[in-house]
Amino acid sequence: MNSYNGIMVYVEFGENGLLPITRQLLGCGRKIADELGEPLSAVIVGSKGIEEGSDAAQLGADTVYIVEHELLRQYRTETYVAALEQLVRQQRPTALLMGQTYVGRDLAPSLAFRLETIAVLDCIALEIDHASRVLLLTKPVCGGNAVATFTSMYYPQIITIRDKAMLPMEPSFGKNAHVVHFAVSLEPRSFKTRLIKKVKEEGEGLRLEEAAVIISGGRGIGGAEGFRQLHETAAILHAAVGGSRPACDNRGVAPNRQIGITGKIVSPDLYIAVGISGSIQQMSGCGQAKRIVAINKDPDAPIFKYADFGVVGDWKKVFPSFSAKLKELVS
Amino acid sequence: MKMIVCVKQVPDPQASSTGTKVDVAAKRVIVPHGTPPVMSPYDESALEAALKIKDVHGGHVTVMSVGKNLARPVLRKALASGADELILLEDNTFDQLDSYATASILAAAIREIGTFDLILCGRQAADTDAGQVGSGLAELLHIPCVTVACGIELGEEKVNVTRIVSDGYEVIEVMLPALVTVSSEIGELRYPKLKDLQAAQKMPIVVRNAGQLGIDVASLMKLNLVSLSPPQHRNVQCCMISAETPEIAGEHLALTMRGAGLI
């Protein structure tokens, strides 16, 4: 493993502070780091004050790098790649772990190629081959029809990890990390992109990532018209509404509400699948839900292999009475 | 406007899932016999994005694909849909490539072409789901990259790209030449007409092999595929609720969920 050393975790923040995936990355990173006998570090990238409130020293890493720059105020591929490139070239970690988030899946490949290595995205398992001390990176491929395990001899290994695939780091693990402010030099004129607009489009209801209950619709629901019914029911259950890729393509729900291998990976307590066949691509996004309820007119639809409760029938007929009954029961 | 669209030929992701198997020994996913490969759907959207720009602003669209045994009819569809040129980077060694090798081969071919304004790729391929070639290619060519676009608007020596983010979307202005990876929201590839297909059948295509491109795949591969296995399924017994009518079944479902404490 020559001169590379240490596991580095890329820390991401959401509106409510640290993203859950970051905890999971730290948990996984700690395990790998300990097994390899290497240190665990975390890196926070942003503009001044980014680390405030995150209690960087308590993240559970041995070292926390804080990379601050005015040009890093908002995520942009170019600036973040440039900043991380400088840190990684200096620190030479064995692996850099990121979340399979909108940022991670954008940042990881660009950074990897910049460093003349390769990234592996959307991993669901990370192990060490003890004989060779090589990382075994496991991820779904072919839309979830198969699971592949890769290795690479190129370092640093840049890896994104799927949400909920790893256990979060125990909160008790916190210890005082060595916090290092890493100075980067960024030349504004070298950048070719500019963020000109950012629009929040959460739409109706709760965010998918935070909802305990999700109602999700498939191709059969049709466009926005059909989804209105799902939204109404969601309001009763305090649920979020999502959709399969065809449903998004039909403009039934917003793109960022797509659940599946190319959308969001969710794991609510209850997932209600309406008119969703349960193709492997879809189930990759919600297979971790605690309970699944399905309404589908095809008795052999794969969704019934995942569901705890199911009704075979046309959703147009089943759903209204279901919804009405729910309303009655909940109120 | 000179555009290059990179497309990948993949096993049909919509293949009958009951017939799809994982050949563990060969480390390949096998779709049922009689299932043709397709252009990866996101790549079709990338092509559609290019054609939409061409519709409005004119321009030249070159489609490029890397692989072993590339099926002409699958890729000529791009020509029939409105692309102007098809370049196949085809070699027996271009098999089961990783993203780094694929991007490097594309980069070599694009350097041969020389000038271009915009490169479009699908956000990820339907087989490997790696999602790296676009970003990687941009890095290799030292051009900016915007990923997961759902809209592209052409301006003066720049494009405005609308990209999907976790809580909405953002618009990024990027100077040309640039690379954009495209998501399905941009729209499905238009249907080619029969006469366009027949015309496409006769259009010349350019084929370049590893030697001509000066490529040694072995030296480019950075990833080893150790194993490929079928996914683990959640193993539950589904409690099916049936009733005389679908309406009653709906009510029963709600009641059962209440009974099980789900609501």
Next chain:
Amino acid sequence: MPLEREVYKELESVVGPEHITEEPATLFSYAYQWMAELVPDVSGGGKFFDRPEAVLVPGGVEEVQAIVRLCNRYGLKFHVYSTGWGPWAAPPSGGQILLDLRRMNRILEIDEQNMFAVVEPYVVAAQLQAEAMKRGLNVHISGAGAGTSVLANACCFQGGGPDCIYFDSPQNSILSIEWVMPTGDILRTGSLGSGLGWFCAEGPGPSTQGIIRGALGGSGGWGVVTKIAIRLVHWPGPPVMPIEGTVPAYRTKLPADQFRATFPAFPSWQSFADAIYHIYDSEIGYIAHRQYVMWGDELQAAFLKIVSDPDRQLCDLEELLHMPEIQKLTDEMRRCFQLILVGMTPRDLEYQLKVLDRILEQTGGWNVALVNEPAMQQYVLLYMMRLCFKNLNFTATGGFIDTYNSVASPDIWASGEIEAGKKLLKKYAGRIADAGDQAMGPIAGQGGGGVTGWEDFLFYDPHDPDSVQAAIEVSDEGDRLKAQQGRPPGGMLLGLARTTHTEEKVRAQKLVHAREYQWQRKLKQIFDPNGIGSGNYLWAAEPSTNGEST
């Protein structure tokens, strides 16, 4: 090596782009041959001989002529192909073009009064027979069956068959010929050459038929025969043969007072041979052939039961062989042949049946009762009359060859050669289909009163390398045995295949054994000065230098 573009273009301008191809898949479809695996030094043990460089499908004699002239100009060898069945149909070596004559497929004329038909190369026997029957006539069908070319059987290969006893041999049935010589010039022989029509084989002056046809046929190396007139014989049956039964066990119901299938069988080979002489002498019989023994004398009865019954399958074989009545039948049929009697009138048939009875009486023979069952009678009549099931040769394994065949007087049947052949096959039992005496062939291979011919069949599995190897060994051993007896080699089919494609000196010497081959070779040198006509062994083998072959 692909053709020069210039040459290809010129050939294309002759036949048109639709009728010339260099598509590799198509070229291989012409290189695949039955028995190719028996010539491993050329085929690598697989199914493909050398593929042609291009295939042309000319539409008529002018196009053939133009192609042959171009071949002369460019020194390009051509190989000619009609129905394409048999190892000699693929080009014997690389670098040749192939002329597929399938578009030259017309029956140009049926002259009822003078009883002949004029046909092009791709008319198959079943077609001409059907058209002839409508006019109360019939045509000879080669032993290879109804699917083979009438013209090629008459001009280019041996072409004999079960009906020679009545129809005469095909070479004796050729009348006038239209021949594109290897130089590209056209020669019209017989009455046709004198502008008098097709009716006569020999015009004034020397016979050209012997030159064109030679002893065993021109074998393709001899220009292209584009039309022949062929003699027809009487058909006293219905204009359309009535077919009944379920596929594959079709049957025909012909008037019983004019048509009769018989299976004469004998206690010894001597009586078997005697009966043949008597049949010749008494001039009875329309068709006479030792047919069903092709499956082996041990299996023929059981096999007949299988193939004549739509509900039977080969897997019933073992069960049938254990049945006492089949065992009895097997014994009854050991020394038998198939004799079809056709009366031009009911009285004629009556007479022939009486003669047969007398012959059986004299020789101690009997008529196997199996054939008297109506379904079997109808099946056998159809089989022998139309030779429409001849591919049953392949039914057991997909591969057969003849190993030890002989063309000789009927005495050969009593000479012990049958037993020698049987012993030879027994030795390889298991690796080849194990069936005993498999000596099949016409009772009058070369015409009435002439000689019999038989082929010792052997079934092997083309997919099984060990079985293929056994077939090669049996064939070679058979030839050695015959050489010891001072007789010409057997294994006609394999012999052709192997010498067509090899330079194997010994075999070549054997095959140029006969004087007529030598003459034909000399003639070819005169008629084909540029050596562009590609054929089989006659032309491929080096002439022998030792005394044996002259």
Next chain:
Amino acid sequence: MGLEDFKAMVHRCSRCSYCKWIPFAHVKSWRFAKGCPSIEYHSFQSYSASGRLCISLALLEERISCFDEGLPDIVFKCMLDGCCDVACKVCRYDLEPLEVMRNLRFRLIDNGCFPIQDIPLIDNLRKEDNMMMARKADRANWAAGLSLKDLTTEKADVVLHVGCRLSFDEELWRIPQTAVTLLLDAGVDVGILGRDENCCGGRLYDMGYRGEFLKYAENNIDAWRNAGATTVVTTCSDCYHAFKRLYPEELHAPMNVLHITEFLEQLIAKGKIAFKKSLPLKITYHDPCHLGRRGEPYIPWEGRQKKIRGQILVYEPRKPRNNGACGVYDAPRNVLRSIPGIQLFEMERNREFAWCCGAGAGVRERYPEFSFWTAGERIEEAYATGAEALVSACPHCERNFLDALDQRGDSLKVFDVLDLVREAR
């Protein structure tokens, strides 16, 4: 199964050319002795069953490649009508030329080597679930005004599947409409899936798109189960073949499948359909390939090939032989014969060795010229019988004959068996 599983079989072809002709026993003339439209139209040996077996071997031995430019033309210019298969099996018990040719198609499709003209067809199919380049929403227009059960919501014993051709070919709507009238009048509990009826997938399968076929087959079987149907009746031979043979073979889904002529034969025998009028008409009946030789029931078989007596190849246990013997030949003829006044003449090539109409296996869609030529040959044969009308039991045959006649400027009448039944009632 894939092409590689047929290697032994392609080694054992004797290249005898039986596959190019009707069974020789049945040859009645020079003209109509030919059995294989593909080789007759294209001349080269490769356009025959044995040629395609040779090619399969060349492909398996990597002498040629799927990607050779001329290969799709050779492989796909064929109706897979199966006359070759019947002729082969007259003498061979161990060869399945049709199976090999189908698997050869699957192999090419697997590699994306399909005729480019397939693209719009398959694109539309994936969107609209039909093979007619039409809209799914229009699928049930033929049934407008008929009071029929909608099996997406109701249940019935019998589901009538009319297929893509009859759903969208307005000129032929009279055929399913007649079928409905006859069935309802006879008191049959029948319904349709209407707009939700899907393509049967049979033609896709023959075209090489087995993967697409599987999806449709799965869908249809589910839809029938949901409707509680025990019997599927179809007015289309292509669909009949798909349901009768392919569904049980590929999806192990046994279903009682009847062609409408079989059902009518039963109804007539039971006296539930009576004829009041005489139709003085000389007709000849064309056997649709998919109803005749290819419409044999599927009989499951699991076993092995073994050798007995040295090298004789047999199947253990006995393997069903699909040689055309058990196709549906008599039902349509019996229906026709029961109509007063009808005189039925047979063409020279009939039943298991009938000449194909030219429409099958994607040829009409991909190579219309060849398709019409093939139909023209059949029309000539029909004329040769002296008949005034050509009757069939498959809308694909009928459409192809109508179009070919149109092209030739001919006026031979073309009917479906149902037309004559309707006229005589």
